[in-house]
Amino acid sequence: MTMLNQNFHSALWWQETDHDRLLCTLCPRYCKIGEGQSGFCYIRKNIDGKLYSLGYGRPTGFAIDPIEKKPLNHFLPGTGILSFGTAGCNLGCKFCQNWTMSKAHLDEVNSLYASPEQVVELARKHQVPSIAYTYNDPIIFGEYVVDISRLAREEHIRSVMVTNGYIDPEARKDVFRFVDAANVDLKAFTERFYSKLTLSHLAPVLDTLKWLVHETDVWLEITTLLIPGENDSDEEIKQMIGWILSNLGADVPIHFTAFHPSFRMLDHPPTPHSTLTRARKIALDAGIHFCYVGNVRDVPGQTTFCPNCHAALIERDWHSIYTNNIKEGHCAKCGQKIPGVWK
Numbered sequence: 001m002t003m004l005n006q007n008f009h010s011a012l013w014w015q016e017t018d019h020d021r022l023l024c025t026l027c028p029r030y031c032k033i034g035e036g037q038s039g040f041c042y043i044r045k046n047i048d049g050k051l052y053s054l055g056y057g058r059p060t061g062f063a064i065d066p067i068e069k070k071p072l073n074h075f076l077p078g079t080g081i082l083s084f085g086t087a088g089c090n091l092g093c094k095f096c097q098n099w100t101m102s103k104a105h106l107d108e109v110n111s112l113y114a115s116p117e118q119v120v121e122l123a124r125k126h127q128v129p130s131i132a133y134t135y136n137d138p139i140i141f142g143e144y145v146v147d148i149s150r151l152a153r154e155e156h157i158r159s160v161m162v163t164n165g166y167i168d169p170e171a172r173k174d175v176f177r178f179v180d181a182a183n184v185d186l187k188a189f190t191e192r193f194y195s196k197l198t199l200s201h202l203a204p205v206l207d208t209l210k211w212l213v214h215e216t217d218v219w220l221e222i223t224t225l226l227i228p229g230e231n232d233s234d235e236e237i238k239q240m241i242g243w244i245l246s247n248l249g250a251d252v253p254i255h256f257t258a259f260h261p262s263f264r265m266l267d268h269p270p271t272p273h274s275t276l277t278r279a280r281k282i283a284l285d286a287g288i289h290f291c292y293v294g295n296v297r298d299v300p301g302q303t304t305f306c307p308n309c310h311a312a313l314i315e316r317d318w319h320s321i322y323t324n325n326i327k328e329g330h331c332a333k334c335g336q337k338i339p340g341v342w343k
Contacts, residue, residue: 009056011044012143013171022046026171027090027139028204041140042088055086055141059114064126066319070134070162071255071294073304074340075181075219077314078321080128081160084119085135086144091164092199093187094264095227116147123157130180134162142167142175149178158341161218165208166200172208181219181341183255184209188224188231189240197230197265206243213248219341220248223255223294226271226279237279241286250289250307251339256280257294277301289339308336 013026021032024039031039033046043055065083067076089096114122123131131152133145138161149159158180165184167175176182186205187198194202212220224240226232244252256279258271276293280301283291293301302316304326311333315322325332329342 008045008047008052008054009143011051011053012174013168014044014051016049020049022049022051024051025168026142027166027168028201029090029166030168039090040092041090041137043086043140053141053143055088056144057113057115058086059084059112059119060086060135061112062114062122064128065132067130067160068316068319068321070132070160070183071223071257071292072160072181072183072219072221073255073292073302073314073316074221074253074290074338074342075160076129076158076341076343077324077326079130080126081130081132082119082123082126082128083132083134084114085133085138086141087136088140089137089164090140090166090200091137094197095225095259095268096263097225097260116144116151119148120151120155120157123152124155128157130158130160132160132162134160137164137166139163139167139175142171145175145179146177153178164198164200165205167204167208169207169211172211176212176216176218179218181221182212183221183223184212186222186224186240189236189243190231193231206247210247213252221253221255223257224279225257225259226275227259227265228269228271228275230268232271232275232279234278234282237282238286241283241288245287250287253290253292254283254288255292255294256283258296260295271295273298304338306331306334306336306338309334313338 014022014024017023021034024031029040033039038045045052062084064080067079067081138145152159161179161182191202212218256276260270273296280291289307299317303312304314313325
């Protein structure tokens, strides 16, 4: 690592328009960016009539996390993952749980320079099998993701996107090309929630979820942060689960996680544990095979059970694993195949 490199990296996914503005086509926000201005995400900027990615090579820090923290429960369980993000985000979530990074400009946070080669070498140095693009949303530094994930695949290191899924259909083909797994935040199941509390729209996220399942080999898990009074009603949860079953299938793991008052929603209470338990029961009763709760201590709610014989396969407590009874991708008791990436 060296100190911050001031050279900007040419952006992909943009085109010229009339009136001296550039149209960024990376995400469905489609920002029209004037000279010297940045897009909604803060890190895609029009400089002398060309679009640049200010976030390329400028991570705000690295950490070795348990893979379960992403959260991913069916992807190399019990392993570590090199995690990093930049600054900025393409959504405006009023409840952001990581707002000190996602709502910051790069000049407001400490950044180092790290080339794609250095990031991959860091993963090798710490002997972790995966790299996570996370903390803020990696879609906005898609060029960096593409270059790192390409190199990582050559070194047999996996890549994980932790993302809101708000990405243009053409751009996502490039960004996810060398990605092995993704956890997508399905933040709610109403357009009202998305427009009011995230300043975005629901439909593009649903489209990304369907594309990941039906047109890629990316392993997918879904997370929904349940916020009291906003997206935690039985009706909305049932509608969301029904859509997942109809469009994605019963084997996509779902994580219901607890909200803690943050950013611009300090007036909302934390999510009761009972809400998570209720949501999980709704999902399992409807036919979802794997549903988990997060941001709380709940061993049964974080354990992977066989959908056939109901044996406890992977017992977890928070991000720690007690037992793992999955053998070569199958239930050790009855032999049922368990969807996921296990080695």
